[in-house]
Structures are given as C-alpha cells and as structure tokens.
Amino acid sequence: MNTPATGPRHRPLDHVPRPAGPSPAAGKDSARWPDVFCPPPASAARTAVAGLVVRRALAALPLRVRWEDGPVTGREGPLLRIHAPRAFLGRLGRDGLIGFGESYMAGEWDADDLVGVLTVLASHVTELVPKPAQRLRGVWARRHPTAQRNTLTGARENIHRHYDLSNDLFAAFLDDTMSYSSAVFDGFPGDREGLAAAQHRKIDRLLDLAGVGAGTRLLEIGTGWGELALRAARRGADVVTLTLSDQQRDLARRRIADAGCADRVTVELCDYRHATGSHDAVVSVEMIEAVGEEYWPVYFATLARLLAPGGRIALQAITMPHRRMLTTRRTHTWIHKYVFPGGIIPSTEAIAQHAGAAGLRVATDDGFGAHYAETLRLWRERFTARAPQVAALGFDATFRRMWEFYLAYSEAGFRARYLDVRQFTLTTAHPAAPHGGSR
Structure with missing residues (x-):
C-alpha cells in the first residue's frame, strides 16, 4: 500500500477533506460526496x-x-x-x-x-x-478513466491523492515505524508481539534478500515514511530512496535527520523512470501495485537498468490469482475511485513474465497473506479507536466510514485468500536459486 469515470460525478478524491481544521459537517455532506448523497x-x-x-x-x-x-x-x-x-x-x-x-x-x-x-x-x-x-x-x-493513467504527470497526481492526505492521518493508525505494508509476525498465528517488531522483521527479511550490508549501494523505490531506509543505513548501506509524495518526503527526511542518518540516506522526489546510477541492491515494498499494467514493462526494464552486475532486487507485492487479474484488470472499482486511483494488483505470473522480458529472473518467492490480514486488523482497530483524533484533523464522518470500509475490505481479501502478499528476489544470476516456501 506503500499504492473516476470521466465527468464531474466521478471526482470523489477531489472532495476528500484536507487537514485544514475541523470539518463543518459530520454526515451527509453532498458537496464533498456527490455520488454518495446525491x-x-x-x-x-x-x-x-x-x-x-x-x-x-x-x-x-x-x-x-x-x-x-x-x-x-x-x-x-x-x-x-x-x-x-x-x-x-x-x-x-x-x-x-x-x-x-x-x-x-x-x-x-x-x-x-x-x-x-x-x-x-x-x-x-x-x-x-x-x-x-x-x-x-x-x-x-466501468473502465479505468484515462485521467488515472500512470503517465509521469498522472502517477504524481495518483500518489498525491492518497499519500498526501495527511501524515497525521496515517500516524493515527500505523505503528511508530510508520510502515504502511504487511508486517511479518513471529510464531503466527497466536503471536502477541508488537506491530513495530513485526514490521522490522519484514524489513530485515527484505534487506537480507537483497544482500544489504556495510557499503551496499541501495536504491529504494517507494520511500514510505523512511523506516526501511533508516534500517538499511544502520547496517552501513548508502541509500537513495525515491518517492512521489511531498508529505512522505518531508517527514522521511526529518525522521532520518533525527536518527543521525542523513549522511547515509538521500530522499528524492523522483519518479522511478527518472532514477539513475548503478546500485548493488534495489528494494521496493508494495509499490508495484501503483505502477499500472501499462507500465509494468517500463518498471522492470528500469529495475534491470539500475541494478549493478551481480546485484539483487527484493520486491514485496500484493498479488491476486492470474485468471482473476485478467478478468478484472480493466474494471474501475470502488478502491480505484475512492482510495488508490490508477492502481492494479499483479499476479505472480505477471511479475515473472515481465521480469523475464527485462532479463530478470525470480530467484525466490515467499507468500504470507495471513500476516497481511493480521496487519490490517490491527490498523483497522487502531483507526476505529482513534476516530475522534481523525475527526479533529478535519476528516468528516463519511471519510471515516469510507476508510473503515477500505481497511475491512482489504482485510477480507486476504482472509478469503482472494489476495496474497509475497516477497520476491529478482536477479540476473544463474543457476536458479531454490524457491522459498509459502507460509
């Protein structure tokens, strides 16, 4: 998650209240939510x-x-x-x-x-x-609206509509690491460790997959709020991390500076297509869902271009069954309209196909969808408990009901196994490494 039909009635994200003081109405606000109430x-x-x-x-x-x-x-x-x-x-x-x-x-x-x-x-x-x-x-x-295509301009607007809502909104339901992607719990199910520890386990697994250590030149595509970059810097890596969100960039930079890691981490407001350099490792966490099917070939070609010889790529991606992806890939959904404009969830087959066309190979593939259901449950419960805090930020009752539905809808997708989340290692090396087992 680190992710309208044309015409005036299908611009609901333009009506999402920005954090500029308390909302004047906490209910049927037809001006903000025309398709909901009119x-x-x-x-x-x-x-x-x-x-x-x-x-x-x-x-x-x-x-x-x-x-x-x-x-x-x-x-x-x-x-x-x-x-x-x-x-x-x-x-x-x-x-x-x-x-x-x-x-x-x-x-x-x-x-x-x-x-x-x-x-x-x-x-x-x-x-x-x-x-x-x-x-x-x-x-x-309905078909995906042209306005949501992930062109250079469109991708920036799509990201802005979700991730620039308010850092304080996300802080209200995320843990202290500000990680907005699936955690990996120890001893699951029945695990009772804190969410922050489970998020660090997820990050460490990805850094291990990518071989990140002292002196590694690491590129991260999709900064989030900077926790992975911080964790990599503490291993001694030199990190360049890219985001399209102004608010994420600003907070990530503050967190990195406060941690004393500014000399090892550079946070750039930059589209992945404009990234440069040669990197020993590339990590991207739940960012491919925001790329758009049309741009998957460009995305994987860019990963291959940026990877130094012998380097490794670690991806975390939400996936769905291939046949279901093919059936729904052109359908404009509630999630597209209200939460993640321009997004599409790939299948494992699509990832392998497009990676292969770019000269990359899937070396390991490990799924842990039940862990995402648990992560979402914790986010949803925290969001519900902090409804007054969210309201004080200027988000009205309809927004809060929408967000609860989004978190519940996503959790249900993983509980039903309609969705999965997987960590992949991509490499150009041969021979093939053994695949990791599913949880």
Whole structure:
C-alpha cells in the first residue's frame, strides 16, 4: 500500500477533506460526496434485475440478512443489515461494486462484523453473478478513466491523492515505524508481539534478500515514511530512496535527520523512470501495485537498468490469482475511485513474465497473506479507536466510514485468500536459486 469515470460525478478524491481544521459537517455532506448523497437516478429495470440477482446470491451464502425491518433470513454466518433496500439495489444495478461501497458510505447497509460479511462475499466472488451475466461484464463494468493513467504527470497526481492526505492521518493508525505494508509476525498465528517488531522483521527479511550490508549501494523505490531506509543505513548501506509524495518526503527526511542518518540516506522526489546510477541492491515494498499494467514493462526494464552486475532486487507485492487479474484488470472499482486511483494488483505470473522480458529472473518467492490480514486488523482497530483524533484533523464522518470500509475490505481479501502478499528476489544470476516456501 506503500499504492473516476470521466465527468464531474466521478471526482470523489477531489472532495476528500484536507487537514485544514475541523470539518463543518459530520454526515451527509453532498458537496464533498456527490455520488454518495446525491447519486444519479437508478433505472427501474436495472434495480429490478439487481434485486433478483442479489437476493438469490445472498440466500445461497453463509450469511444472515435482514432487509429493512423484515425477519432475518439465513441460519448461519455474520448478519448483513440492509436499511434502505431500494437505494441499495439501485446503486448495485447502476454501479455494481462501486455502488456497493458507496451504499455503505451512505449508511444504507451495515454489519456488526463488517470483515466477516466482506470475507464471505470475497470467498464467493465468482458465484455472486450468474455466469451468463458474467459474460456481459464488458457491458456494465466501468473502465479505468484515462485521467488515472500512470503517465509521469498522472502517477504524481495518483500518489498525491492518497499519500498526501495527511501524515497525521496515517500516524493515527500505523505503528511508530510508520510502515504502511504487511508486517511479518513471529510464531503466527497466536503471536502477541508488537506491530513495530513485526514490521522490522519484514524489513530485515527484505534487506537480507537483497544482500544489504556495510557499503551496499541501495536504491529504494517507494520511500514510505523512511523506516526501511533508516534500517538499511544502520547496517552501513548508502541509500537513495525515491518517492512521489511531498508529505512522505518531508517527514522521511526529518525522521532520518533525527536518527543521525542523513549522511547515509538521500530522499528524492523522483519518479522511478527518472532514477539513475548503478546500485548493488534495489528494494521496493508494495509499490508495484501503483505502477499500472501499462507500465509494468517500463518498471522492470528500469529495475534491470539500475541494478549493478551481480546485484539483487527484493520486491514485496500484493498479488491476486492470474485468471482473476485478467478478468478484472480493466474494471474501475470502488478502491480505484475512492482510495488508490490508477492502481492494479499483479499476479505472480505477471511479475515473472515481465521480469523475464527485462532479463530478470525470480530467484525466490515467499507468500504470507495471513500476516497481511493480521496487519490490517490491527490498523483497522487502531483507526476505529482513534476516530475522534481523525475527526479533529478535519476528516468528516463519511471519510471515516469510507476508510473503515477500505481497511475491512482489504482485510477480507486476504482472509478469503482472494489476495496474497509475497516477497520476491529478482536477479540476473544463474543457476536458479531454490524457491522459498509459502507460509
């Protein structure tokens, strides 16, 4: 995570409140959230079709469902409460899963166990829509807007919309390392160590994979808030780290200076495509998801160009099954619209294919998706507990509900194994090294 349809109704991230004092409204702010509180009229026909499909799908799932004030249906599973059925179905009929997320933001449905409900849905995602309707996906699914392409200008704007919201917002739910990517827990499951220690374990594993030690010339693509660069500098490495976020750059520089490592770490506001030099090691943590499929060939070619002979690349990436990636790669989703514009999650096959085309080879590959679910649970609980602090930063009630949905939605993806997170070592060396085992 270290990651609109055209026209005025699909610019919601432009309406996300910036931290400039308390929000004037903590609810139905139609000016900031036009598609949430002033949606276009829903077609009666689409609403009716959505009703048939959704009611049938929910009845077949291990869920209990209450439609408005009616009886609870279903005998097992978490409870999904639909408070405004017509509005809920109208959004689904008009905008599919984007409408599903917006309906939650509007308070039209709820759940005591939001992650539980979303995990059930993610586990049965291929069964929710009848197969004949799935073949018509291209008719109803929205396409990625041109404005979100990761051109040099577009990538900077996409990053700005998420990572420049507020350093204080991220500090409200991250641990003291300010690491915004999956941790690796010791003795998982049932581990009770602190999140910061688990984040350091993740960072150390990546630095070990890349062979980072005293004198290593390390390039990091995607600075975050500087913890990996700090950890590498303390090993004696000379680090250049790149970001497109002004706020991340500023805080990372302060943290590095305060730690006495400014002589070993250079933080640059620079697109990876403009990076120069020859580096013994390259590390990039959950940044490939923000590259965009169109630019994967450029990304891997850039990694190969920047790597010194005999060097090693360590990547941490969120992944999804290849067939699912191919099915959804052109679909504009709720996450694209409200959280990560321009992003796409690769498959392990896509990473190996594009790395190979650039002259790189996947030497090790280790998956640990359950650890991301746990990381997200801790972030979500911390975010929920600190809602008043987030509100004081100027983020209204709708934003907070959106962010809770995003964290729960992501956690559910890993719990359902719809998503995974993996650490890869890429090299140009031969012969192949043995693959690491999945957790």
